[in-house]
Amino acid sequence: MPIFTPLLVGFTLVVGYFVTTFARLLLRNFRSPLRALRGPPPSSFFMGHLREMHNQENNDIVARWEAQYGKTFVYRGFVGGYRLMTSDPVTVAHILGHAYEYPKPDFITDTLANMVAGNEGLLTSDGKVHKKQRRILTPAFSASNVKSLTPVFWAKAVELRDIWQNLLRRDAEAQDPQSNSTFSTSVDGGPSSAESTGLHARQRTEEKAHAEADDAKTRNRSLSSVTVDALDWLARATLDVIGDAGFGYHFNSLAAAARRSSEPEAAPGAAGYQKSEENELARAFAAIFDAAQQFHIMTILLIWFPALRIIGRRKGKTEKEARATMRRIGLELIEERMAAIAAEPSSASGGSPEKAAPDKQSASLAGRDLLSVLLRSNLSSNPDQRLSRNEILCQVSSFLAAGHETTASALTWTLYALARAPAVQAQLRTHLRSIPVSSSSSSPPTVLFERIARLPYLECVVREALRLHAPVCSTMRVATADDVVPVSEPYVDRAGQLRDCVRVRRGDIMTIPFQAMNRAPDVWGADAREFRPERWAAAVDGAESDEGESAEGDGDREGTTGAGARAWKRKMPGLWSNLMTFGNGNAISGHRACIGYRFSLVEMKIFLFVLLRDLEFSINPSVEIEKRINIVTRPLVKSESDKGNQMPLRIRYIPSESS
Numbered sequence: 204m205p206i207f208t209p210l211l212v213g214f215t216l217v218v219g220y221f222v223t224t225f226a227r228l229l230l231r232n233f234r235s236p237l238r239a240l241r242g243p244p245p246s247s248f249f250m251g252h253l254r255e256m257h258n259q260e261n262n263d264i265v266a267r268w269e270a271q272y273g274k275t276f277v278y279r280g281f282v283g284g285y286r287l288m289t290s291d292p293v294t295v296a297h298i299l300g301h302a303y304e305y306p307k308p309d310f311i312t313d314t315l316a317n318m319v320a321g322n323e324g325l326l327t328s329d330g331k332v333h334k335k336q337r338r339i340l341t342p343a344f345s346a347s348n349v350k351s352l353t354p355v356f357w358a359k360a361v362e363l364r365d366i367w368q369n370l371l372r373r374d375a376e377a378q379d380p381q382s383n384s385t386f387s388t389s390v391d392g393g394p395s396s397a398e399s400t401g402l403h404a405r406q407r408t409e410e411k412a413h414a415e416a417d418d419a420k421t422r423n424r425s426l427s428s429v430t431v432d433a434l435d436w437l438a439r440a441t442l443d444v445i446g447d448a449g450f451g452y453h454f455n456s457l458a459a460a461a462r463r464s465s466e467p468e469a470a471p472g473a474a475g476y477q478k479s480e481e482n483e484l485a486r487a488f489a490a491i492f493d494a495a496q497q498f499h500i501m502t503i504l505l506i507w508f509p510a511l512r513i514i515g516r517r518k519g520k521t522e523k524e525a526r527a528t529m530r531r532i533g534l535e536l537i538e539e540r541m542a543a544i545a546a547e548p549s550s551a552s553g554g555s556p557e558k559a560a561p562d563k564q565s566a567s568l569a570g571r572d573l574l575s576v577l578l579r580s581n582l583s584s585n586p587d588q589r590l591s592r593n594e595i596l597c598q599v600s601s602f603l604a605a606g607h608e609t610t611a612s613a614l615t616w617t618l619y620a621l622a623r624a625p626a627v628q629a630q631l632r633t634h635l636r637s638i639p640v641s642s643s644s645s646s647p648p649t650v651l652f653e654r655i656a657r658l659p660y661l662e663c664v665v666r667e668a669l670r671l672h673a674p675v676c677s678t679m680r681v682a683t684a685d686d687v688v689p690v691s692e693p694y695v696d697r698a699g700q701l702r703d704c705v706r707v708r709r710g711d712i713m714t715i716p717f718q719a720m721n722r723a724p725d726v727w728g729a730d731a732r733e734f735r736p737e738r739w740a741a742a743v744d745g746a747e748s749d750e751g752e753s754a755e756g757d758g759d760r761e762g763t764t765g766a767g768a769r770a771w772k773r774k775m776p777g778l779w780s781n782l783m784t785f786g787n788g789n790a791i792s793g794h795r796a797c798i799g800y801r802f803s804l805v806e807m808k809i810f811l812f813v814l815l816r817d818l819e820f821s822i823n824p825s826v827e828i829e830k831r832i833n834i835v836t837r838p839l840v841k842s843e844s845d846k847g848n849q850m851p852l853r854i855r856y857i858p859s860e861s862s
């Protein structure tokens with residue numbers, strides 16, 4: 204047989220595969236009932252609107268399309284594929300509320316599975332397996348368990364504040380070597396004011412001279428400012444947090460960068476990122492996460508030509524090693540925790556540490572990390588309903604992937620919004636300083652955390668920042684069966700007819716634009732695009748904080764007046780605070796909303812409390828910040844896009860009046 208015969212057969216098979224897949228795609232477009240909907244004409248035959256959508260946070264495309272076509276329309280994907288874009292609250296509630304009938308499309312699940320080094324975690328599982336995992340994981344994210352993790356958030360917030368103050372100290376000393384700067388930090392209880400009474404005149408003069416010198420130092424210190432890449436530092440802080448609070452693992456990522464930045468040649472304010480100096484697990488996670496986030500033409504081809512995944516999924520050596528490291532460390536962590544649980548007096552019943560050791564409840568955080576609580580919950584489940592070792596391992600990397608960059612992005616955008624609104628920032632600081640912090644910063648009392656969690660203006664700021672800067676700007680779903688989807692108000696189709704539902708066909712893809720919904724002018728008002736925490740005042744005033752336990756799927760829809768209530772009246776179907784920021788779900792037919800939302804809210808509030816009391820954030824007005832979407836929305840300096848994601852903020856020590 205001539206050599207070219209098998210080659211010819213192979214070639215014909217490959218060409219045949221591409222031609223039939225391509226034809227199937229075109230046929231599917233042709234048969235989709237979504238063709239009947241109005242929408243913008245595609246700007247490219249192959250890429251449809253994918254490029255515009257990738258830049259949606261900067262070009263405002265979704266809002267512009269909505270203004271033209273309403274809340275229900277189609278845009279185009281690869282080779283002109285019809286995709287439903289809906290911000291109609293009833294349609295969104297239907298799709299997200301039937302999570303198992305409308306799962307994430309394969310290409311999203313695939314990217315997430317690559318990111319978390321496996322497809323058995325909560326982010327990627329589906330149907331009964333997802334329901335089982337969600338039930339077992341829920342106790343780890345309960346309001347009471349998250350509250351018990353607050354000291355971890357506190358310790359990391361204080362560590363970051365101290366690092367930034369050290370940068371300021373170095374800067375002040377560089378300007379004035381005599382200054383020998385020290386910063387009194389208000390979270391340590393604040394400086395004591397030494398009143399000199401009954402001293403004779405000379406002593407009083409000396410005191411005055413010292414006081415004036417101190418004042419001058421304080422002035423110097425408060426004049427000194429450095430620019431920090433807030434995104435990088437906060438990503439380190441939130442990585443440390445999820446390591447400690449998630450599974451008792453110390454990444455020490457902040458400390459590594461602080462060491463580096465204190466070296467004489469380091470640029471002031473730089474986190475000093477040196478991959479080789481990072482801890483082993485941080486390096487492994489970054490390698491996997493970075494690889495999964497890379498977007499190129501192959502990413503699109505893999506979506507539509509699944510056979511290519513055999514080649515496309517091949518991992519490089521670094522990625523393989525990173526996966527092996529994650530697996531090894533993950534298994535070690537699971538073993539350690541299992542051993543600790545076995546040693547608990549009530550382990551036989553799978554009880555909680557509260558039940559096991561009431562006398563030691565508040566003394567230690569041990570046993571309260573997400574992994575320990577999940578393992579305990581697993582043990583107390585029916586043996587045939589338990590998570591396998593691999594499933595548990597995948598949850599560890601899922602917590603890392605889902606819980607660290609999201610909160611870092613949320614905090615970064617909050618500081619950015621505050622830097623752009625100095626009056627709001629000053630007002631927030633006044634409110635934060637109204638809470639006395641009398642105990643040592645290392646172990647503040649629970650009552651302080653309660654007060655921070657319930658501080659109305661802080662709540663308003665957090666809600667407003669998460670409304671305006673949702674870290675996850677949209678999500679996608681695919682129909683697993685033909686369906687008739689309800690709408691809240693009729694819309695006009697391509698033929699000019701009024702329609703009161705959307706017909707979808709199995710395989711149709713839909714996009715839910717969380718960020719655009721959070722900014723809809725008909726819900727939030729004409730000033731929807733402005734950062735105005737006051738819009739929440741009426742809803743927050745006197746309302747219970749979001750830390751209250753809520754049944755899975757019920758969400759926290761408190762607030763009876765103001766913007767929150769207006770959104771709720773219009774049935775904005777968000778899990779928390781009538782916002783779409785954390786998605787939504789339904790306990791009965793599939794709850795895929797963020798399981799970690801309470802964790803991030805408490806973490807955000809503690810960080811803002813600690814950082815903003817003593818530091819002022821500003822931004823050079825000439826710096827233009829853009830948003831880049833790569834699963835999470837991150838900032839970029841427009842004129843320095845080659846430098847990648849960054850958020851340069853200027854920080855300044857801001858002494859309280861008593862300093």
Ligand code: HEM
Pocket residue numbers: 325326327337601602605606607609610613673674675678679783784785786787794795796797798799800802803
């Ligand atoms: C500000 C911070 C956060 C934001 C904005 C956020 C946002 C979201 C959103 C929008 C979803 C739903 C995605 C979809 O429907 O396609 C989600 C799911 C999820 N989030 Fe978060 N998240 C945050 C923090 C966290 C944290 C701290 C954790 C864990 C420690 C976490 C763990 C998860 C997990 C495991 C899921 C998948 C849930 C499921 O499918 O059942 N998230 N998150």
